[in-house]
Amino acid sequence: MIEAVLFDFNGVLVDDEAEHCEALQTILRDEAIMMSREEYYADYLGLDDRTGFVQAFRRANRTVTTEILNRLVEAKSRIYLRLVTKSLRLVPGVMEFVHDAARRYRLGIVSGALRREIEIVLGKSGLHDRFEIIIAADDVSRCKPDPASYLAAHEALNRRRPIAAGACVVIEDSLPGLQAARSAGMACGMLTTSHPARSLEGRGAAFVWDSLAGHSAAELADL
Numbered sequence: 001m002i003e004a005v006l007f008d009f010n011g012v013l014v015d016d017e018a019e020h021c022e023a024l025q026t027i028l029r030d031e032a033i034m035m036s037r038e039e040y041y042a043d044y045l046g047l048d049d050r051t052g053f054v055q056a057f058r059r060a061n062r063t064v065t066t067e068i069l070n071r072l073v074e075a076k077s078r079i080y081l082r083l084v085t086k087s088l089r090l091v092p093g094v095m096e097f098v099h100d101a102a103r104r105y106r107l108g109i110v111s112g113a114l115r116r117e118i119e120i121v122l123g124k125s126g127l128h129d130r131f132e133i134i135i136a137a138d139d140v141s142r143c144k145p146d147p148a149s150y151l152a153a154h155e156a157l158n159r160r161r162p163i164a165a166g167a168c169v170v171i172e173d174s175l176p177g178l179q180a181a182r183s184a185g186m187a188c189g190m191l192t193t194s195h196p197a198r199s200l201e202g203r204g205a206a207f208v209w210d211s212l213a214g215h216s217a218a219e220l221a222d223l
Contacts, residue, residue: 002220003167005101006153006186007131009111011173011193013098014121015089016080017045023079024052027072033060045194046174048112048143049073077114084117088124091193093213098130101217106163108133110153110170112143133157145176150184169206169223178205187223 011017021040028035033056035044044052053072057064064072101107107130111118115136122128133156135149142148154165170181170188175195181188182204189207190200200208206223209215 001167002105002169002187002223003163004106004108004157004169005217005220006108006110006150006168006170006181007098008170008172008174008177009109009113009118009121011045011091012171012191013091013094013109013127014084014125015091015193016084016121017041017173017194019080019083022083023076024049024056026079027053027076028056031057031072033057033062041194046112046144046176048137049076049114050137051112051143073114077117081117081120084121085124088121090125091191092211093215095125095127097212097215097217098127101220102130104217105220106157106161107131108135108153108157110135110149112137112149114138132160143176144174145179145183147180147183150181150186154184154186169220171212175203178203189220189223 007013010020021037025035035056050069050073053069054064109118109131113136115138118134118136133153135153140148140152154168157163165185168186170186172178172181172188173191173193178188178190187206190205192208192210197208
């Protein structure tokens with residue numbers, strides 16, 4: 001029986017992958033590294049910022065020091081926050097679904113975003129008090145598709161009140177996120193915010209929804 005729902009953040013609660021893409025492109029362009037929108041959605045979606053920058057520099061046959069990496073992550077976050085605060089868009093159905101889910105389950109967020117980004121957006125949306133735990137990029141050393149973030153979420157929930165990993169269901173939009181959740185022993189449903197439904201078929205998703213609109217949290221009960 002499902003007892004908790006763990007939401008990815010970008011592309012699941014807030015429709016902001018375009019802003020993340022633009023921010024990453026801007027910073028990389030300043031470093032003379034070009035990245036297309038198609039490359040972002042194919043190869044960077046679901047990665048945390050540090051991993052994304054390391055990957056981009058590696059593909060450009062360049063190395064990046066820890067000092068430079070910290071500067072790039074900070075600069076990218078500033079651009080992202082400027083963009084997202086101008087036009088905050090939640091994924092359709094989020095407000096109704098999250099409030100419905102909070103009446104039935106324990107809720108958490110498991111994201112590769114920085115904690116301050118999550119906190120700011122949750123504050124603007126008024127959803128902050130719906131979530132029992134938040135696991136952000138700051139909290140784990142390995143990003144999705146590694147299961148570390150979902151294992152950390154299970155541990156955080158379990159410390160408060162015992163729960164089995166299999167009693168957690170995840171809602172994701174990225175393929176690395178799907179792999180991470182399944183590797184942590186959790187069922188994972190997918191939203192088509194970032195990938196068309198046809199590209200998600202046969203990958204082990206518990207369900208594939210266009211958005212959260214028109215869906216009830218009760219649909220998760222028997223996963």
